[in-house]
Amino acid sequence: MNLIKSPKQKLYEEIYEAAKNDNRERFRELFLKLHDRDQHEVFHLLSPDIKRKISYFLTSEEFAELFEWMDLKDQQDAVEYLPNEYIGEVFTHMPADDVAKFLSDSDGTNARSLLQLMDEDQAERVKELLSYASETAGAIMTKEFISVHYKQTAGAVIDLIRSIGKNAETIYYIYVLNDKTELVGVLSLRDLLLSAEEVPVESIMSNQVISAPIDMDQEEVARLIQDYDLLALPIIGLDGKMQGIVTFDDVMDVLEAEATEDFQEFAAINSKGDDKEQGILHTARQRIPWIIILIFLSILVGGLISFFEETLESVVLLAAFIPMIMDTAGNVGTQSLAVAVRNINTDSGKRTGIAQTIKNEFGAGLLMGLASAVVMFLVVIVLYQNLVLALIISVSLLLTISISTVVGAVIPAIANQLNVDPAIASGPFITTINDAFGLLIYFSIATALLNYL
Structure with a gap:
């Protein structure tokens, strides 16, 4: 185990010792030499007892610069540990938009009462920013301009x-x-x-x-x-x-x-993502509806397999390729969905209509499907010496990949045309839909050629 300490570790320890011994001059000498990001790291690592001393070591103006670098949790700790009058002065020295962002993200705390301790003009600027609807230009703008x-x-x-x-x-x-x-x-x-x-x-x-x-x-x-x-x-x-x-x-x-x-909506994790830490019950409540819907969709997919039960019983070997067909359909659809959501958020994507999207994705899917079909045809021929089985699997793979690319791209494109956030066309839904298409294509072809197997 390496016990050699880096220069940064040694410096941090010196700063901690200075704070522990209430050596204000030494603390300021070492701490103020650090970059703002490193100062934030030091504050994060300090114990609550030492954090409470920051108002003794740093002026409110100096701490204001540090406060802007902190993440929300450390900012809330600072508000909790430091005197209200000191934090009021810190807010006065900060840009109004940064104060407004902290206050809007800190719902549930008594932080807004600190507005009364700020400079009156600066407090009015913060209140104005807080009055604008969230996620608008007014809510994120700053009033400090020339x-x-x-x-x-x-x-x-x-x-x-x-x-x-x-x-x-x-x-x-x-x-x-x-x-x-x-x-x-x-x-x-x-x-x-x-x-x-x-x-x-x-x-x-x-x-x-x-x-x-x-x-x-x-x-x-x-x-x-x-x-x-x-x-x-x-x-x-x-x-x-x-x-x-x-x-x-x-x-x-x-x-x-x-x-x-x-990304959260893409993964069907949370339709309204935010930066706040969520409790267990809140997290579960956000995800349960999505999971229930996906369960019912999966039951429908399972019903397709039951529908072709006679085909499976006749040629049990067909079951060995079900995971491959389903995984390929889901993977291809998810790739197309990711590309489609990205394109929609760029100018080039906005200029592409649904018809052109279908054409592009189907063409790409067709080429990928042909390559995959050729590979699987040769693999099945070598391993099973069964020409009909190889034909069933390769043709199924060709059609499944071609359709899956279109499904993965068209759903977010349609959502965008309807002024709905395309990210709601999440990966799990695309995967389940493509699984159903893949199985339907696979078993339909297998049933049609069953007598030749």
Whole structure:
């Protein structure tokens, strides 16, 4: 066993010892040298007694930067262990959208009462963000952005950035407003720095501004930022005035959350995925309906085997290939489903209609089926020396794979056309449906050629 400690382990131990001995100067010297992510790791590893001392070691502004890096569980621990007044100051130093996200994710805690301990203006910004419908642009935007009047000069804007830039979410885009606080242009930091100080903003700003309404779905906002390769996207209120921005890092969180939700629905685990830890009863209640439905579908598939019982009794060897037919049908359908859901969430997929999807998938399935059929035909001939059996299995495999690819792709495509989340066409359903098709094809061909076996 390797007992040699890494430099990071030694450093963490020194930080822990400093905290344990209430050595504030030593703790700050070591802790503040760490990257924010490593600071979060240290906080996570600290015992509850040491965590309660953080307000002694770090200022509220310093801890605010650390709080933004924490996962929800560690954030909740911080709120529980640290004084309310201290956390109120921490929230004041944080971007309003990060505070709003924590509060919305922390339902069931008394965290919202901490709003009363925040700076009044910052608390109002947080309350405004909390008032928007969840998973919309308004709910994920930040209010910390730099805006200027179109008549201001480049020099005046540079002075403004120097004075308030530290509190802004990003300084790379400066948003230009008119007298009615309506967005009329955007100015990049690069163009600003390359311009003479006396030049008015309206002469160097870009009028081609990409923006989003405040009630736009967060996934559409993420796609818009991705499509236009933006660092931030301005959000426009229902009154036409600029209300905030959604930044690229916020979009990364959205894409991760949406991907997790799609995967859960794809696997028929949970139709409304979230990041909260679920209890045993809640988890079971979410999954039971899906499992019951799949059980009944499986019974129907089993009924198909009973229907062809005479065929099985006549040629028992046919039963040996049932798992292969069913597994292949399920695997091929699941592959097509995964590709279809991905394509639907990209521009290329949106331009492809159902008819084209069927054509593409059937063509791919036909080629895969031919290759698989040839391989199985040769295998059965070699192992069983039975030409008819080899023909039954190879033809069944060809048709099963061809149809399974279409089923796996068409169901999410139809769901998308009906404005239903395509992820509801989950893997277990596709697998069960394709199992039924595979067995029906297999036994139908076997029954037709039974006299030749």
